[in-house]
Amino acid sequence: METSLIWIITAALIIAVFVPYYLKFRQRQKSDKERKKDAVARGVPLPRNQYPLIDASRCIGVGSCVDACPEGDVLGVVYGKATIINGNRCVGHGFCELVCPVGALKVGLGDIKTRDDIPILDENNQTNIKGLYIAGELAGFSLIRNAMVQGRKVIERIALDEYRSQDESLKDVIIVGCGPAGLSASLSAIRNRLSYLTIDQQDPGGTILQYPRRKLAMTQPVEIPLYGWLNEPEYSKEFLLELWDEVIKAFDVKIITDQRVGNVKKCDDIFEVVTQGDRYKARNVVLAMGRRGTPRKIGAPGEHLPKVMYQLIDAQSYNDVHILVVGGGDSAVEAAIGLAKQNGNVVSVSYRKNQFFRIKKKNDERVNEMIARKKIKTLFNSSVKEIREKLVLLQTEDGIIEIPNDYVFVFIGGIPPFESLKEMGIAFGGEVKEVVQGASP
Ligand SMILES: Cc1cc2nc3c(=O)[nH]c(=O)nc-3n(C[C@H](O)[C@H](O)[C@H](O)COP(=O)(O)OP(=O)(O)OC[C@H]3O[C@@H](n4cnc5c(N)ncnc54)[C@H](O)[C@@H]3O)c2cc1C
Numbered sequence: 138m139e140t141s142l143i144w145i146i147t148a149a150l151i152i153a154v155f156v157p158y159y160l161k162f163r164q165r166q167k168s169d170k171e172r173k174k175d176a177v178a179r180g181v182p183l184p185r186n187q188y189p190l191i192d193a194s195r196c197i198g199v200g201s202c203v204d205a206c207p208e209g210d211v212l213g214v215v216y217g218k219a220t221i222i223n224g225n226r227c228v229g230h231g232f233c234e235l236v237c238p239v240g241a242l243k244v245g246l247g248d249i250k251t252r253d254d255i256p257i258l259d260e261n262n263q264t265n266i267k268g269l270y271i272a273g274e275l276a277g278f279s280l281i282r283n284a285m286v287q288g289r290k291v292i293e294r295i296a297l298d299e300y301r302s303q304d305e306s307l308k309d310v311i312i313v314g315c316g317p318a319g320l321s322a323s324l325s326a327i328r329n330r331l332s333y334l335t336i337d338q339q340d341p342g343g344t345i346l347q348y349p350r351r352k353l354a355m356t357q358p359v360e361i362p363l364y365g366w367l368n369e370p371e372y373s374k375e376f377l378l379e380l381w382d383e384v385i386k387a388f389d390v391k392i393i394t395d396q397r398v399g400n401v402k403k404c405d406d407i408f409e410v411v412t413q414g415d416r417y418k419a420r421n422v423v424l425a426m427g428r429r430g431t432p433r434k435i436g437a438p439g440e441h442l443p444k445v446m447y448q449l450i451d452a453q454s455y456n457d458v459h460i461l462v463v464g465g466g467d468s469a470v471e472a473a474i475g476l477a478k479q480n481g482n483v484v485s486v487s488y489r490k491n492q493f494f495r496i497k498k499k500n501d502e503r504v505n506e507m508i509a510r511k512k513i514k515t516l517f518n519s520s521v522k523e524i525r526e527k528l529v530l531l532q533t534e535d536g537i538i539e540i541p542n543d544y545v546f547v548f549i550g551g552i553p554p555f556e557s558l559k560e561m562g563i564a565f566g567g568e569v570k571e572v573v574q575g576a577s578p
Pocket residue numbers: 228272273274275278279280281282284313314315316317318319336337338339340341342343344345348349353354355356396397398399425426427428429430431554
């Protein structure tokens with residue numbers, strides 16, 4: 138009797154522990170399988186930065202890596218093995234690697250000899266062109282901390298050369314980009330008494346400017362040169378951007394904004410940095426441009442108006458306005474949905490194709506529901522002819538139409554920086570047999 142009772146209690150305990158676990162496991166497998174299928178169907182491209190490299194022979198499919206990822210959507214478990222669903226969303230926290238109980242996962246760049254988007258760098262982050270350095274995400278590894286450490290290190294390397302330019306028109310170093318890598322490099326240049334200039338195509342802040350409102354960025358302790366340490370495990374986007382402003386003012390960081398660097402040429406040991414409006418000279422150049430590139434433009438008259446934007450940070454700031462979203466991918470659709478949810482907005486989407494392009498299943502369902510409820514109007518097979526203060530002219534199959542407009546959001550992709558870097562003569566992973574990778578701090 139007593140033995141039976143023990144057996145019954147043991148069996149009940151096993152069921153109580155394992156059944157919920159098994160059900161959760163099955164549910165996850167099912168949803169991950171669907172996510173994977175959806176990603177494959179949409180042709181999600183290969184990751185551009187680091188991503189989880191999975192050793193399937195070791196993986197036991199417990200899924201702790203999936204739970205540990207703060208960005209979501211990167212990993213899933215399919216047929217009992219971890220798999221990449223959308224490696225492009227990996228920002229390199231590396232928590233998946235830390236929690237894997239069998240060491241089946243490593244965050245890295247893969248075989249960089251096969252990659253033509255990873256520049257070849259020596260241990261000081263110097264490219265094959267002497268005096269031309271790369272810092273931050275452009276080197277292949279994300280994270281604010283990595284970018285800041287690399288920004289500081291390349292400048293410390295440059296500062297080892299004790300020569301200082303006395304010529305006002307020839308800087309010791311020009312820094313391209315003012316995200317975490319560029320800011321850290323600029324402050325290090327001040328600390329090391331180098332003459333410098335920082336150039337950015339937008340306001341300072343880099344990718345942080347593009348984070349969703351109130352996003353919490355996770356980071357490990359990192360030193361901001363001259364300022365001190367960031368020791369908290371996470372900071373809000375707003376805090377980081379205020380910090381950027383504060384530091385730039387406090388140390389009088391010299392930044393030229395709204396200038397896109399198109400080319401960097403070297404002649405007689407001097408670099409010429411060419412923007413759309415100017416040319417600057419320096420003995421060294423640090424490219425801290427990130428990997429997101431430059432938003433692609435429509436090329437229509439009126440695109441310069443301040444109401445035309447290439448990112449949507451905060452849909453809630455737009456109410457009772459006429460909005461045109463240009464594009465047909467996930468970013469365009471997500472922006473249109475966010476804007477259409479706000480009070481009183483009239484949202485139209487203009488796209489040159491006859492249907493949305495490879496969008497996520499979830500987005501497809503949500504946008505179709507909004508279209509059915511007349512919250513979003515689609516203008517397929519159309520293109521923007523002209524943008525005016527209060528309206529937009531669209532070329533459609535039925536001729537040119539005018540629609541009232543207060544804001545235009547353009548999501549037609551970006552121009553990655555790699556081609557222009559290759560034109561500068563920088564060697565990339567795919568071009569060499571022996572590679573020295575100095576990207577990690
Ligand atoms: C959604 C999202 C969430 C993230 N979350 C985290 C997180 O929680 N924790 C974390 O540590 N990291 C996170 N990251 C990654 C982190 O933001 C980046 O790794 C970091 O910003 C890289 O810094 P960077 O200075 O190398 O490049 P960027 O921040 O991309 O800055 C590059 C700068 O260069 C400028 N630039 C580019 N091309 C030119 C040009 N031709 N001429 C002039 N200027 C140019 C750009 O305008 C930009 O200001 C996240 C990224 C994303 C997208």
